[in-house]
Amino acid sequence: MAFETQAGPDDTAPALPLPPMKWDAWGDPALAKPLSQDIRELLGAALGVTARESSAPSAAEVVLRASALTEEDLAALAAVVGTGHLSTADADRLPRAGGKSTPDLLRRRSREPQDAPDAVVLPGDEDEIAALLALCSQRRIAVVPFGGGTSVVGGVDPERGALRAVLSLDLCRLDGLLALDEVSGEAVLGAGLTGPQAEELLAARGWELGHYPQSFRYATVGGFAATRSSGQDSAGYGRFDDMVRGLRVVTPAGVLDLGRAPASAAGPDLRELFLGSEGVFGVITAVRLRIHPVAAARVHEAWSFPDFATGAAALRAVAQQGAGPTVIRLSDEAETAVNLAMTDKIGGSQVAAGCLAVTVFEGTREQVDSRHARTREVLLAAGGSSLGEEPARAWEHGRFNAPYLRDSLLDAGALCETLETATDWANLDRLKSAVTEALQSALTKAGSASLVMCHISHVYPTGASLYFTVVAAQSGEPLAQWGAAKQAAGDAILAAGGTITHHHAVGVDHRPWMEQEIGEVGVKILRAVKDALDPAGILNPGKLIP
C-alpha cells in the first residue's frame, strides 16, 4: 500500500487517543451500575420484564463497513494533520460511530455490518480545520465534528448525505485554557475540553464554569455550545448558551470571531446562530465563557410536596421571585415513588411522600444563607415540607450516574429512554399529561406496560423544562418499539405547545419536527445560511436542518 495509515496489523488496536466513552455503553466500564435486587423485582412485578440472553458482539467481533476513502484521499488528509493524527483503524472508527441514545446502544448490539466514519482525523488547530474543510469540500467528503460522543439524538451519526465518504473530526486536541480574564470573569476554552478537564484548569486558578449536564464527565465545551446544553445548576449559573460571551467558528467560507462585547445592538446576535448549530454551519474551535469564583459555601435541602401541581407552583414562585437557588428540581409522583432522583436508592422504600424536590445553594457564605432563607420561605409558603439535607446530597451523589443504569436495564430486557421538552408555566400540566399519555398508549399498543416518570430540572421566570424517563419490557423489536413511542411523544409535544427539545438538541432524531418547531420560513433561513457557509454541503449532513 502506497500510503500507510495508523491502523494496526489487524485493525483492532487503536492508533489515536480514544474518546472518553465506552463504544457500546455509557461512560467508564468501571462505573457500571448493576441492577439492585429491588430494581429487578420492581421490573418483573410492575412491567413483566424478563432477562434475555445477550447476543451482543464484542468490539473485536463487530463488523464495520469498510472505509470508502482512497489512498489519495488519505494522503491528502495526512498532508494536513500528519499521519499520526489520522486513522482508518476499526478500533478508532467504532468508538466514533454514533452517540448514546437507546437506539444507538441497541444498534451497537447488532452482528450485522455496522456503519462508521470512513476515517478519524484529529486536527491540532484552526488552520488545519480550515484546510480539512477546504479539502473535503473539494473531494466531496462529509465531516462530522466529534466532541465527547454523548449525543442522544444521532448528532454524530456517520451520515454521508450525497457525498462519497464521511470523516469524524475529533476536536480532542483543542484542549487549552486559552485566556483567563479575572477582572471581567471570563475564560476562553478550547472546544475539545471535556467538562472535568475544563473545570480542573479553571479550579487551579480559583474559578468555575458551573456547567453540569448529565453528560458532564464526557461531553466537551464545543459540544455544549453546538447543542445548547443545559446543566443541572442552570437556576444559578444559567444554561450554557447564557454563559457564552464569544465563539470562534471555522466554516468552509472562512472564520468567525463573534461576541465583541457583553451586549450589543450591532444587528442580529450571530452567536445565537452558531449556538445550537450542531456542526452544520461550521466547527466551533473556542468558546469565551462567563465564569465565577469557586463557591466558598454550599447548602443542600430536600423538600416534599403533596402533588406535582403544588410543587410546580412552588418552583414557579421561586423562579419568578428570583429567590436564587443554584439547583432546583422537582420529581413527579411516579419518579418519587421509585426514588429515581437518587440513583443508589432506586426501587427501595420510598424516601419522600408525594413529590420530592431538591435544592442546592452555592456562593459566598452570605449569598448562600440569604438565597437559602429566601427560597425556604417561598417553598414553605407554597406548601412544601422540608426533608433536610440528606435526600438532596443523595441526589447530588448520583447526579451523573443514571445513564449507567440504563445500560443495565437494557441488559436485563427492559427498554429505557428519556426525552425532554419545555413550555410556559401556564401550559406545563397540559404538556406533561399529553406526553405521558402518548408514551403510554404507544407502548401499550405495542404490547408493553410502561412506567413514565417526569421531573422539572430547569426553571425560568416564564416556564420550565419537563424531563421524562420511560421504562417498559423490551419487545422482540425494541428499535421499532421505541420508534413508535418516540414518534407519538414528539407529535404530542408539538401539538401541546412544547419545544421538541429543551437541551438534547436536534440531530437526526428530532429533525422531522423542526419545520413544525420553527416554521417553513425558519427552515428557509437555516438552509440559506447553510448554503452561504457550506456550499458543498460537507458539514454534518442529515442533521438539524430538514
Place this chain on the structure above:
Amino acid sequence: MAFETQAGPDDTAPALPLPPMKWDAWGDPALAKPLSQDIRELLGAALGVTARESSAPSAAEVVLRASALTEEDLAALAAVVGTGHLSTADADRLPRAGGKSTPDLLRRRSREPQDAPDAVVLPGDEDEIAALLALCSQRRIAVVPFGGGTSVVGGVDPERGALRAVLSLDLCRLDGLLALDEVSGEAVLGAGLTGPQAEELLAARGWELGHYPQSFRYATVGGFAATRSSGQDSAGYGRFDDMVRGLRVVTPAGVLDLGRAPASAAGPDLRELFLGSEGVFGVITAVRLRIHPVAAARVHEAWSFPDFATGAAALRAVAQQGAGPTVIRLSDEAETAVNLAMTDKIGGSQVAAGCLAVTVFEGTREQVDSRHARTREVLLAAGGSSLGEEPARAWEHGRFNAPYLRDSLLDAGALCETLETATDWANLDRLKSAVTEALQSALTKAGSASLVMCHISHVYPTGASLYFTVVAAQSGEPLAQWGAAKQAAGDAILAAGGTITHHHAVGVDHRPWMEQEIGEVGVKILRAVKDALDPAGILNPGKLIP
C-alpha cells in the same frame, strides 16, 4: 386626478394620525427645555459658544421632494390598506422623513429640498402588511417600517436603494394588548404600541414591562425589538432582547412565529436574528414579553466616588455579586462636574464630588430592602459615600428629558450629540480614554474646544456600556464637523475592542463599521438571510447590512 389620496388641498394638513414626535426636534413642544442662565454662561465661558440667528424653516416652509409614486401605485396600495390609511401629503410625509440624531435635526433646518418617503401607509393587520410587501416587491418600491421615529442612527431614513420609490410603513395601528398570561408572566403586545401605551395597558392589570430607554415616551415595542433597545432599568429587568419570549414577523417570504418555549435546544435561536434586524428582514408585528407585577416598593440612593475607576470597580462588584439594583449608573468626573445626570441642575453648583452614582431598587418591600442592603454594603466596601436619596430622585425626575436640552443647545449655537459602546470590565478604562481622545482631537482639529462626558448606564457580570455626551461650539458646517468626530470615535471604538453600538442600533450611521464588528463571514450571513427573505430587496435598503 383619477385616484384621490388623503392629502388636504394644500398638502399642509395631515390626513393620518401624526407620529408622537415633533418633526424637527425631540418630543412634545410643550416639554421643551430652554437653557438656564447657568448653562448659557458655561457654554460661553468653557466652549466659546455664541448664539446664532436661526434660518430654520417652519414645517410649512420645508420643500419636500415630490412623491415618485404613480396613480397606479397609489390605487394598488389603497386597495390593500384603504384610502383612509394612505397619504402622500407633505404633512404626513415630513414627520416620517427621518429620525432624531443631531445630523437629522441639522438637516431638518435646511431650506434646500428635503427627502421624505413617497407615501405613508398605515396597515391594520398582518395580512395587510403581507399584501403590502408582495405589492412593493412586485412594483419595486422600498419599505421603511416606522415606529416612534426616535432612531438616532438613520434607521428610518427614506432610502430607496435601487428601487423606484419608498413607503413609510407606520405600525401605529398595531396597538393592542393581544394576550396576558398572568401565570407565566407574559404579555403579547402589538408592535406599534409606544412605551407609555404599553405600560398603561399592563398597569391596568397590575403588570409592568419595565423598559425605560430615553426614547420611552415615543418609541414603540416593535422598534425596541428591531433595534435591541436597552432601558435604564436594565440591571433589574434586563435589556429588551432579554425580555423577548416570542416574535411575530411578516417577511416577503412568509410569516414567522418564533419562540415556542422559555428555552430550547431546537437549533439556532432565530429570535436573535430578528432582534436587531432593523426592518431589513421583515416587519415585526407582535412581541411576546416577560413582564412582572407592578413594584410595591421603591428606594432611591445616590453615591459619590472619588474617581471613575473606583466607581466602575464598585459597579463591577455589584454586577458580579448579583446584588440586585434595578437601576445603577455612574457619571464620570466631567459629567458630575456639570450635573449632567440631573437635567434640572445642569450647570449649577456641583451636587456631588468626584463621580456621581445613582441606584434605584424596585420590587416587594422585602426584595427592595434586601437588594438595597446588599448593594449598599458592596458600594461602601468599594469606597462609595452615600449622598442620600435626593440626587437619585433628581436623576429619575429628568430621566427622559436630556434630548430636549439638545434641541436648545443646537438653537444656541452649540453642537451636542451622544454615542455609546460597551466592552468587558478589564477593557473599560482603555476604551473610555480612546473614545474621549478621538472625539476631542477631531473637534480640536476642526477648531472647536469640546466637553466630552461619559457614564456607565448598563452593567453585566462581564462588562458594561459607556455612554458619551459631546458638547462643542458649532462650526459653520456642523454636519461635517460632527461627521469627522463621529468617524474618529467609531474608528477608536473598534480599534479599542468595543462594539460600535450597545443600544442605539446600526441604521445608516454605523453601517460602515459592521464588517469590522462581525467580520466578512458575518456580513455574508446577513446577506444570505436577506436574499432568502427579501429577494426583491425592498425592506429598509441602505440600513444595517454593508
